[in-house]
Amino acid sequence: MSTRAIQDDYPPAFAHCYGCGAQNPHGHHLKSYLAGEETVARFTPDIRYSGGVPDHVYGGMIASLLDCHGAASAAAFARQKEGPKPGDGSEPVRFVTASLKVDFRRPTPLGVELVIKGRLRSLEGRKAWIDLSLDAGQLTCAVGEMLAIRLPGRTRT
Numbered sequence: 001m002s003t004r005a006i007q008d009d010y011p012p013a014f015a016h017c018y019g020c021g022a023q024n025p026h027g028h029h030l031k032s033y034l035a036g037e038e039t040v041a042r043f044t045p046d047i048r049y050s051g052g053v054p055d056h057v058y059g060g061m062i063a064s065l066l067d068c069h070g071a072a073s074a075a076a077f078a079r080q081k082e083g084p085k086p087g088d089g090s091e092p093v094r095f096v097t098a099s100l101k102v103d104f105r106r107p108t109p110l111g112v113e114l115v116i117k118g119r120l121r122s123l124e125g126r127k128a129w130i131d132l133s134l135d136a137g138q139l140t141c142a143v144g145e146m147l148a149i150r151l152p153g154r155t156r157t
Contacts, residue, residue, distance in 0.1 A: 001040065005031035006072040009092050019068030030065065032072035032118075034080065039073040039118040041065070045110055056107040057114075062142050063102050065116050066132045070146035071095045073118030074128035078150065081123060095128060095148035108134065108141040126150040 007020045007030070015023040020030040032041040043065055051058030074095035082093075108114065114136055121129040132144035 001035035002033050005033055006039070006076045007031055010094070011092055014092070014094055017068060019064050020072060028064075028068075030068050030072075030116075032069050032076070032116075034076045037119065039069065039076055041069045041072075041116040042113055043116065044113045045108075047110060050110060051107075053107045055110050057110055059102075059104060062104065062108055062134055063100065063144075065114065066102060066134060066142065066144040066146070067097055067100055069116045069118055070100065070130045070132050070144065071097055071148050073120070073130045073132075074123075074146070074148035074150070077120040077123060077128060077130075091153060094151045094153075096151060097146060098127075098149045099147040100144060101146075102142055102144045104142050106139060106141050109136050112136045114141075121145075 012023055015021045018024055018027040021027050030041050030043055032039050045057045045061060049057050049061045075093045078093045114134055117133050119131045121131050126149050128148045130146040133140055134142040
C-alpha cells in the first residue's frame with residue numbers, strides 16, 4: 001500500500017472538501033490510499049455522527065465517506081492507468097461525483113474503525129465507475145456504486 005494519501009496530491013484550491021480536504025479545519029480529513037487493485041481509507045466516527053438507531057452512524061455520514069473515497073479512488077485509478085505516480089510533480093487528476101448509489105446493509109456502529117474500500121469497475125474517457133464498500137470489523141455495513149467525472153485539464157486516458 002502506498003504511504004502517501006491520494007488527497008495529499010490535491011492542490012490547495014481543491015483541498016477544501018469537508019470530507020477529505022486538508023485545507024478544511026472543520027472537516028474529517030479522510031485519507032485514501034492505493035493498495036494494488038483497490039483503495040482503502042479508515043475512519044472512526046464518534047458520538048456526534050449518531051443516527052436514528054442509538055450507538056450507530058447516521059446514513060449521511062456513510063454516504064459522505066463513500067463519496068469522498070470514491071472520488072479519490074477514481075483519481076488514483078486514472079493515475080495508475082496513465083503511469084505518473086502521486087507526488088511526481090505532474091498535474092493532479094481530480095474527479096467529481098456525478099452519481100452515487102448507496103445500499104445500507106446493516107446499522108453501522110459508532111466508535112468502531114470503519115474501512116472504506118474502492119475498486120475500479122470501468123474507466124472510459126472522463127468517466128470512472130467505482131464499486132465501494134464500508135465495513136465495521138468483519139461486517140459490511142454499506143456498499144455503493146459511483147460514477148465520477150474527471151475535471152477538465154489533462155484528458156489522456
